[in-house]
Amino acid sequence: MKIVLAYSGGLDTSIILKWLIENYNAEVVTFTADIGQGEEVEEARRKALQTGASKAYALDLREEFVRDFVFPMMRSGALYEGYYLLGTSIARPLIAKHLVRIAQEEGAEAIAHGATGKGNDQVRFELTAYALKPDIKVIAPWREWNLVSRPQMMEYAALHGIPVPTTLEKPYSVDSNLLHNSFEGGVLEDPWAEPPAGMFRLTQDPWQAPDEPELVEIQVEGGDVVAVNGERLSPAQLLARLNEIGGRHGIGRVDLVENRYVGMKSRGVYETPGGTLIYHARRAVESLTLDREVLHQRDQLGIKYAELVYNGFWFAPEREALQAYMDHVAKTVTGTVRFRLYKGNIILAGRKSPLSLYDKSLVSFDEKGGYNQADADGFIKLNSLRLRVRAKAQPKD
Known part of the structure; x- marks a missing residue:
């Protein structure tokens, strides 16, 4: 055999x-x-x-x-149970x-x-x-x-x-790849126990990270990160570079008690420096380029997408169908993000996009733009109609 x-x-x-x-x-x-x-x-x-x-x-x-x-997974904005990349x-x-x-x-x-x-x-x-x-x-x-x-x-x-x-x-036990390191079992099976000193491999302890923040620019095209600090790199090279940059500032540590697909809770500790930077860079660009309803819908479907990946259904038709949607949404996610990295923190320092939907004249307190504030009166009254009808129908105390 x-x-x-x-x-x-x-x-x-x-x-x-x-x-x-x-x-x-x-x-x-x-x-x-x-x-x-x-x-x-x-x-x-x-x-x-x-x-x-x-x-x-x-x-x-x-x-x-x-x-x-x-990268296809990242286009979905997937996070399992709010933390796990x-x-x-x-x-x-x-x-x-x-x-x-x-x-x-x-x-x-x-x-x-x-x-x-x-x-x-x-x-x-x-x-x-x-x-x-x-x-x-x-x-x-x-x-x-x-x-x-x-x-x-x-x-x-x-x-x-x-x-x-x-x-x-x-x-x-340790599982390593370009996206992260994961640690589980042994001393980590006690959720009250702090991870052992020196366990982490990709990330510096945030309190021992440099005392000066580092500025990093990340460029996104069509939903995928393509360049760091102006240098275009292949996908694997790019993730490795971001791991190096984020790692020295203690970016991307997660300690999570998660729900396994087989039915039990388990404690996993993860370090994902480059992936965390990509996640936040994409979110920053999406805030400029995605329509409100599309963004909200994508986020809702992203929860399901994350569950499919976590549970092992990558080659299932429902994941493939969701991928087509995620890829379509990501087409306009193009722009540049600037972060300051400091002792485990990702501090947004700017974002821009040639496809931005942000219109300063509409939101500015100093410009009239193309927005008539009086229109809000009818908008609010129509949206409150069902609330007013319900209130009138309520029995009086």
Whole structure:
């Protein structure tokens, strides 16, 4: 039997590789997606071969990740439960897409992943796999084996001589990509506990950030960020640059107790410096260029869009239909935003757009413009009609 395993080199997939070989008597091919983890990718590829993989793929998907997944999602203004920029959620359909493709090319009978039976990722991986190849066989060791805790898994790794990054001193798990780092498990399972000092990788502690604010200009065209401080960059390069700029000022940390799709609450800690800057830059431009009703409608639909991404329905028809709407709305989101970044804060310092709907003459207290204030009388009376009718019909106390 041949199995293609989505392999990160972390605790779970490190021992799953050996477990699949032993329990399925299988030839295991690993696939590691480079979506911005840095040196971890090549380290994972080498470790997979050393642990028994017959072949180890490591593919650079950074540009595809940002161009075809992160940016389209950003056009929707999606935030899950008001805070989460969906950094892990949006990476899973990309990884699963290539996992299925490699399995087909390798003639493998099954794919496997290291997502736990309690989490969202199992849903995201498998919904994508079944959407792209309905007859694919999926192996999820967390739903089969009798290893029930991270200490047991670390014991298994030690027994088989498998090096793993998780230790008793740092018992939380980390998921990294160009959009964010996420941390969960271990000491973070207590919502009252503050994240350990030194845990964060992309962001400086805000109180240790520079004492002088930094001015940054972000240019948006057709809903996507295209340039930083006047320099045009590719999508992946742009996100990496904004991570660097935002990170040194402690931008984009979120500590959230969220509702998982499988039904439980979980605590996740995230750092998303570049994504946070993109989110706020787009909102600033949208405030100038989007019609009121379109903006409000987009925001309402953005909540649903975020739920679809979070729950794993990227390749579902309803997400694709919503994407067409979001892309249409984003066509006029063009402009430039200026921020001052200071100790975790994003301070708006200006915004402009060639497609702006803002008309100073209409709102100015110093200009008459094309607005007749007397017209407001009839407007208010018509809008109050139902309220006045209701008030007259109310029984008197």
